[in-house]
Amino acid sequence: MSLLKTFIDHFTRRDRAALGGGPEAIKKQVAQGKLLARDRIKAILDPGSFHEYDLFVEHKCSDFGMEKKQLPGDGVITGTGTILGHPVAIFAQDFTVAGGSLGLAHARKITKIMDHAMKLGIPLIGINDSGGARIQEGVNSLAGYGEIFFRNTMASGVIPQISIVLGPCAGGAVYSPALTDFVFVVDKISKMFITGPEVIKTVLGEEISMEDLGGARVQSEISGNAHFYAKSEAECFEQVKRLVTFIPWNNRKKADSFPPRFPKAGFDIGAIIPAKASQPYDVRDVIRAICDDSDFMEIQALWAANMTIGFARLEGHTVGIVANQPLVLAGVLDVDSSDKAARFIRFCDAFNIPLVTFVDLPGYLPGVDQEHAGVIRHGAKILYAYSEATVPKITVILRKAYGGGYIAMCSRHLGADFVFAWPTAEIAVMGPEGAANIIFKGEIAAAKDPEALRKQKVQEYAEKFASPYVAAANGHVDAVIAPQETRDFLVHAIEVSVEKNEHRPAKKHGVPPF
Ligand code: HXC
Secondary structure, three states, rough: HHHHHHHHHHHHHHHHHHOOOOOOHHHHHHEEEEHHHHHHHHHHHHOOEEEEOOOOOOOOOOOOHHHHHHOHHHHHHEEEEEEOOEEEEEEEEEOOOOOOOOOOOHHHHHHHHHHHHHHHOOEEEEOOOEEOHHHHOOOOHHHHHHHHHHHHHOOOOOOOEEEEEEEEHHEEEEHHHHHHOOOEEEEEOOOOEEOOOOHHHHHHEEEEEEEEHHHHHHHHHOOOOEEEEOOOOHHHHHHOOOOOOOOOOOOOOOOOOOOOOOOOOOOOOOHOOOOOOOOOHHHHHHHHOOOOOHHHHHEEOOOOOOOOEEEEOOOOOOEEEEEEEEOOOOHOOOOOHHHHHHHHHHHHHHHHHHEEEEEEEOOOOOOOHHHHOOOOHHHHHHHHHHHHHOOOOOEEEEEEEHHHHHHHOOOHHOOOEEEEEOOOOOOEOOHHHHHHHHHOEEEEHHOOOHHHHHHHHHHHHHEEEEEEEHHHHHOOOEEEEEEEHHHHHHHHHHHHOOOOOOOOOOOOOOOOOO
16 A cells, blocks of 8 residues: 555544444434533643544454444543643543443443553543443443442542543443542433433332433432532533642642632621521631632532532632531531531542631531431541541631531541631530520529529520630630631641641551441
């Protein structure tokens, strides 16, 4: 073959493979409002930075007519590129090719790019759009999933792993995203479930649509499986690009520092907390009043909203924020909010991101439902995660810090490096009303005017404990600070902690209350 013919042949093969499942399948994909796999990758990465590998990989299956089927790229596109100049490894399942189903060759392409990501110490981004295990390949496709899950687990805490679900993610396939750090979903497009509507109808006789079973809103609001919800693929890709600015490229690095920015004007930090301790307020106003450019990237905003978590910067340094949200259930700890915070704390600890905790909660949520749902086991996760974390840990008690909630929210006793409290802080075993009712029960009952005595005892208890000064007198709080001083104290604490080096006892691993 002449040199010219060789090159023409090469480009013809490449263009044919890049066409994926062909015009009909592409038309179907576009008609569903979905982008094509390669276009998705290009929309996330820096322009011109995507380099594709394994385009010519072929499957070896010869059962059920598969020997006649050519599946370009075996239904998945893999490669490397950059985001804001930083390298990432990426794969995107191509639904136009056999429904993006996962056969052995498809899986091997994914595991190869995962191995690259691990060796190179760069984040892995996976775009899921697949009918699941390729039915014709039987156990070989199950083997492929297993090899992916194994690598997801090995990579956990070493490189950040991001999953974007942009189509079906059915059956055991959901466990790869579930093992990764952040899951992004898009309204009407993402569908995640273990058993689909047909199986549910057959086994349980119940009818449910895919959307109601495992659509984007369900996964963002009810199950908590998704961390970021977007209205469109374009919005989702902007979220991904924003997220990676806050996190480091691997666990040996720190997140990039940005030029320091003051919070935006318009937050009167001294006026956010209402005069009455029982009144709610939005803790995100406190966060935005303190962080650089008032830029707070909230995670799992729609699920377990009594706990607010996310990334922000202080004087250019990324911090992980964990805050009780008094707007929802008074900011209590419960099964879901404990899970939500604990996992985030572990992510920050694994990736050298200092933790800033804002405390305002009446304690753990009482009730039969919570007890039976395992609030003991789940609530223990947050204690474990904070105690285990060795990144700088800074706590600000804004208002209520009662009972187990006080201890759990990164108290000094769980290893906080710095604990600050606003003058409005109330640190006690429980609120003054409940406390006085219990410890002065007899006296109140025997009094001539029980109500007057009860009020007096509530007042006495409040004066003694519903303040930060007893805790400060005992060294449990390092400084009582005015709200306006908070940013300064936090920035200073972060900057003096830059070289923090704390170790835990050597062990194979702990046994957290998973
Ligand atoms: C082989 C598959 C496939 C699969 C889809 N296709 N899923 N091929 N194995 N799992 C093929 C279809 O045959 C079709 O091929 C093309 O992909 C497009 O599929 P459609 O059904 O036409 O698309 P759509 O109507 O959009 O429906 C999408 C879907 C549906 C809801 C995902 O395809 C579906 O229900 N698929 C099966 C889902 C499933 O049960 N998967 C197995 C889960 S168990 P042609 O040639 O006609 O274009 C599992 C175990 C993993 O994954 C365990 C790991 C631990």
